[in-house]
Amino acid sequence: MGQKVHSTGFRLGVSQGWDSSWSSGSIPTAHNYRQNLHMDLEIRNLITQLFASKEGYVGKLGISKSSSTNIVDINVYGYVPGGAPQQKRDAVNKVPVTYKKGLETQLGRLVDVLNEKYSPEVFALNCVLVTGVFFRPTKKKTAWNMKRRNKKRSFGKRMLSGSRIKGSKVILKINSARKKINKKSSKSDMGNNPRWAFTRFKFLARQNYFESLINIAFLVVKTKQPQFLASFIARELGKTRFQRALVNNTSTVCSVLFKEMPGLQGIRIQVSGRMNKTKRTRKYVAQYGRIPSQTVVRPVQYGFDEAHTLYGSMGVKVWLAY
Numbered sequence: 001m002g003q004k005v006h007s008t009g010f011r012l013g014v015s016q017g018w019d020s021s022w023s024s025g026s027i028p029t030a031h032n033y034r035q036n037l038h039m040d041l042e043i044r045n046l047i048t049q050l051f052a053s054k055e056g057y058v059g060k061l062g063i064s065k066s067s068s069t070n071i072v073d074i075n076v077y078g079y080v081p082g083g084a085p086q087q088k089r090d091a092v093n094k095v096p097v098t099y100k101k102g103l104e105t106q107l108g109r110l111v112d113v114l115n116e117k118y119s120p121e122v123f124a125l126n127c128v129l130v131t132g133v134f135f136r137p138t139k140k141k142t143a144w145n146m147k148r149r150n151k152k153r154s155f156g157k158r159m160l161s162g163s164r165i166k167g168s169k170v171i172l173k174i175n176s177a178r179k180k181i182n183k184k185s186s187k188s189d190m191g192n193n194p195r196w197a198f199t200r201f202k203f204l205a206r207q208n209y210f211e212s213l214i215n216i217a218f219l220v221v222k223t224k225q226p227q228f229l230a231s232f233i234a235r236e237l238g239k240t241r242f243q244r245a246l247v248n249n250t251s252t253v254c255s256v257l258f259k260e261m262p263g264l265q266g267i268r269i270q271v272s273g274r275m276n277k278t279k280r281t282r283k284y285v286a287q288y289g290r291i292p293s294q295t296v297v298r299p300v301q302y303g304f305d306e307a308h309t310l311y312g313s314m315g316v317k318v319w320l321a322y
Helices: 030-053 102-117 139-152 196-200 210-223 227-237 243-260
Strands: 020-022 057-065 071-079 087-089 096-098 122-130 164-172 178-187 266-273 282-289 300-309 312-321
Touching (some): 030 057, 030 071, 030 102, 057 210, 071 210, 102 122, 210 243, 227 243, 227 266, 227 300, 243 266
Parallel strands (some): 020 057
Antiparallel strands (some): 057 071, 164 178, 266 312, 300 312
């Protein structure tokens, strides 16, 4: 049988479905298939680049079209640092109105551009944003940390809050109308100790990607979306010179999460390429738990991304089993 690299493609139609579902009528033609394929690729590239410009990550992107309604539904599940959009109440109508932030405005413009370019089609975008578990320090703590950093060149502590995931669902219709649906929050088993991340990973506090690493790793385990972690590692590999240290730190955080989080059966991280400017390409594999690659009935989530560095491209693959 061999090794199943793409676990989602191996389980299509059995335990997992398709990310793209296009219906072009009772008599499909080659022209419709070609047009739908290029439209799907363009939508995915535009949304991924839009989230990357805001230092965000896309976990799952689903596109579906029904031949009867002729409406293309785009479902995006992503993470953007800084939290979900805040709400205020209108003084006249007393209705909660969402603040127009940069990402929401650009997503609304993207929907308008797609409607103008593909005029017969009608696009509707449904975006769900999740926030991390960090809280930003106050101004007094920030000023004190800056003074201390300038004197002793030491880094201030970063702590976790109550370990909550707050979700905000924003629906962008054709006329760019925004609606706030609901909020979901779930407590973690690690929420009893707010300093959990700093006490366990004190050696990572001086890294620039410390906050993003903890948030992404926690969200991957909680939301079952390994694409977050694959995109994070691939993006950071192109920035830092200490690529092996980055992969080792990510592996350490995932090992602790595997022991702490209930219900997680296994997690596997694989990075291949010229790590730390080596002459030969090497493969780094870190696995904790069990990944049932041959069991089709058990769903295994899979994420892949590619990092482009000065010394070539590097592939990042992440498997997640529950």
